[in-house]
Amino acid sequence: xxxxxxxxxxxxxxxxxxxxxxxxxxxxxxxxxxxxxxxxxxxxxxxxxxxxxxxxxxxxxxxxxxxxxxxxxxxxxxxxxxxxxxxxxxxxxxxxxxxxxxxxxxxxxxxxxxxxxxxxxxxxxxxxxxxxxxxxxxxxxxxxxxxxxxxxxxxxxxxxxxxxxxxxxxxxxxxxxxxxxxxxxxxxxxxxxxxxxxxxxxxxxxxxxxxxxxxxxxxxxxxxxxxxxxxxxxxxxxxxxxxxxxxxxxxxxxxxxxxxxxxxxxxxxxxxxxxxxxxxxxxxxxxxxxxxxxxxxxxxxxxxxxxxxxxxxxxxxxxxxxxxxxxxxxxxxxxxxxxxxxxxxxxxxxxxxxxxxxxxxxxxxxxxxxxxxxxxxxxxxxxxxxxxxxxxxxxxxxxxxxxxxxxxxxxxxxxxxxxxxxxx
Amino acid sequence: xxxxxxxxxxxxxxxxxxxxxxxxxxxxxxxxxxxxxxxxxxxxxxxxxxxxxxxxxxxxxxxxxxxxxxxxxxxxxxxxxxxxxxxxxxxxxxxxxxxxxxxxxxxxxxxxxxxxxxxxxxxxxxxxxxxxxxxxxxxxxxxxxxxxxxxxxxxxxxxxxxxxxxxx
Numbered sequence: 001x002x003x004x005x006x007x008x009x010x011x012x013x014x015x016x017x018x019x020x021x022x023x024x025x026x027x028x029x030x031x032x033x034x035x036x037x038x039x040x041x042x043x044x045x046x047x048x049x050x051x052x053x054x055x056x057x058x059x060x061x062x063x064x065x066x067x068x069x070x071x072x073x074x075x076x077x078x079x080x081x082x083x084x085x086x087x088x089x090x091x092x093x094x095x096x097x098x099x100x101x102x103x104x105x106x107x108x109x110x111x112x113x114x115x116x117x118x119x120x121x122x123x124x125x126x127x128x129x130x131x132x133x134x135x136x137x138x139x140x141x142x143x144x145x146x147x148x149x150x151x152x153x154x155x156x157x158x159x160x161x162x163x164x165x166x167x168x169x170x171x172x173x174x175x176x177x178x179x180x181x182x183x184x185x186x187x188x189x190x191x192x193x194x195x196x197x198x199x200x201x202x203x204x205x206x207x208x209x210x211x212x213x214x215x216x217x218x219x220x221x222x223x224x225x226x227x228x229x230x231x232x233x234x235x236x237x238x239x240x241x242x243x244x245x246x247x248x249x250x251x252x253x254x255x256x257x258x259x260x261x262x263x264x265x266x267x268x269x270x271x272x273x274x275x276x277x278x279x280x281x282x283x284x285x286x287x288x289x290x291x292x293x294x295x296x297x298x299x300x301x302x303x304x305x306x307x308x309x310x311x312x313x314x315x316x317x318x319x320x321x322x323x324x325x326x327x328x329x330x331x332x333x334x335x336x337x338x339x340x341x342x343x344x345x346x347x348x349x350x351x352x353x354x355x356x357x358x359x360x361x362x363x364x365x366x367x368x369x370x371x372x373x374x375x376x377x378x379x380x381x382x383x384x385x386x387x388x389x390x391x392x393x394x395x396x397x398x399x400x401x402x403x404x405x406x407x408x409x410x411x412x413x414x415x416x417x418x419x420x421x422x423x424x
Numbered sequence: 425x426x427x428x429x430x431x432x433x434x435x436x437x438x439x440x441x442x443x444x445x446x447x448x449x450x451x452x453x454x455x456x457x458x459x460x461x462x463x464x465x466x467x468x469x470x471x472x473x474x475x476x477x478x479x480x481x482x483x484x485x486x487x488x489x490x491x492x493x494x495x496x497x498x499x500x501x502x503x504x505x506x507x508x509x510x511x512x513x514x515x516x517x518x519x520x521x522x523x524x525x526x527x528x529x530x531x532x533x534x535x536x537x538x539x540x541x542x543x544x545x546x547x548x549x550x551x552x553x554x555x556x557x558x559x560x561x562x563x564x565x566x567x568x569x570x571x572x573x574x575x576x577x578x579x580x581x582x583x584x585x586x587x588x589x590x591x592x
């Protein structure tokens with residue numbers, strides 16, 4: 001099978017520009033794209049069926065086409081490298097081991113959008129990634145791939161790294177823009193959308209790391225060839241993380257649309273559940289995606305199919321839970337995360353996630369009451385749809401999925417006065 | 425004592441200013457420069473940054489207190505941050521925290537008396553496939569499933585604690 005993102009791991013020092021060029025054929029795509037019409041590049045990206053890999057799955061070519069063409073204001077490309085969704089560790093691989101693939105994608109994307117400045121917003125915690133990307137920028141600059149008149153053209157481009165400072169919410173694109181502008185990361189109301197009023201009030205496109213790292217391949221091979229590696233309306237090869245109770249957790253590469261069962265049990269992938277145990281539940285793509293049951297794992301891993309089993313594709317980071325897992329504790333752990341990471345701007349999210357956490361902690365500790373079970377549903381219903389950004393919805397959907405699938409377990413915690421599952 | 429950037433910090437600060445069209449956008453990276461230079465981000469340090477960026481101190485305080493990586497109190501020479509999010513939790517993060525509390529003789533959120541170690545729980549560090557894990561200052565330590573693997577991480581650092589603290 002063709003490899004895009006994990007190929008770099010076959011080489012020593014894959015983050016070095018010489019290795020990237022000689023072993024991976026790096027920096028070929030700008031030589032082609034910089035002589036193309038931007039509209040032709042957008043067409044090629046549309047044909048590729050590339051969908052935003054930060055979790056939302058919005059078609060990338062369509063997103064790019066939203067940037068107003070008649071605006072005199074500077075335009076910006078912002079790369080969302082604020083990877084913080086629990087269960088997700090794919091962008092870190094690209095930033096740390098294949099940073100030039102990202103930069104190469106940024107060059108074509110910026111040229112297409114008419115941007116002369118690009119910011120890569122990297123999570124503050126990922127110091128190693130920060131250092132690698134900074135080094136890659138310096139190397140690309142020294143070759144004339146960045147700076148004034150790149151690749152011998154008249155086009156100027158600067159790429160800067162901006163580091164976050166510890167706030168999950170900054171992965172939400174408008175919170176990220178606030179943070180980049182030097183403010184607390186509190187999401188903005190939409191509309192206006194960032195494509196019209198974004199960074200510093202200017203038209204801005206925000207793309208995920210993995211999304212932009214696909215661009216060189218789309219330019220080199222053509223959009224149709226890229227699309228052919230995936231499935232209908234979901235183009236290309238994708239990074240999948242497997243964590244939790246897998247026999248072989250790690251980062252794998254496979255087409256969009258591969259079956260979830262294959263990823264969990266396949267010899268080339270996770271090889272089943274640890275210690276030969278049974279699977280109890282799967283979070284398909286980062287903690288915000290509703291949990292699904294083993295009966296549903298024949299689903300195709302793409303943005304459309306996961307919706308049919310009442311979940312979301314998200315980031316493609318699967319979290320597996322075996323038969324020894326207490327689902328009340330899982331829900332409580334997730335609620336704690338969303339409570340801590342709520343920016344506090346909207347009351348339903350700020351207060352509601354705290355309620356979820358406290359009530360779930362009580363049920364797990366054995367002090368829950370039957371009324372609490374109805375209360376949990378009520379709190380979930382009152383958060384969903386009532387907040388500026390999807391953070392509250394994510395908390396509500398995630399916790400709601402455990403109530404839906406495992407209610408007898410919650411009831412038994414209340415009846416028995418606590419938890420009978422082993423400690424983690 | 426009046427705070428002032430060291431010459432290295434001043435150099436970093438000047439380079440940061442060049443990256444943005446206004447001084448406000450330089451705030452987050454400048455707060456890191458201040459934290460690295462002054463040891464932690466005191467109210468005084470935030471006031472100093474406000475002055476350098478010509479921003480109202482209230483705006484700087486608002487940002488400094490919003491983000492978790494700005495240490496508003498001094499932390500130990502080694503800031504041990506254990507990931508407690510779901511993938512690590514499933515793989516024993518809480519057991520890891522408990523083992524570290526015993527090893528270091530402190531509770532979560534505390535700093536050892538000699539100022540060497542601070543123990544914190546943090547949210548997902550994008551290392552879910554190698555859980556459980558922790559970060560000590562800038563460095564990741566992954567796959568900490570056994571007491572032996574934890575000892576291997578801490579042995580060199582615990583030896584260090586017998587030496588006098590050189591400060592930052």
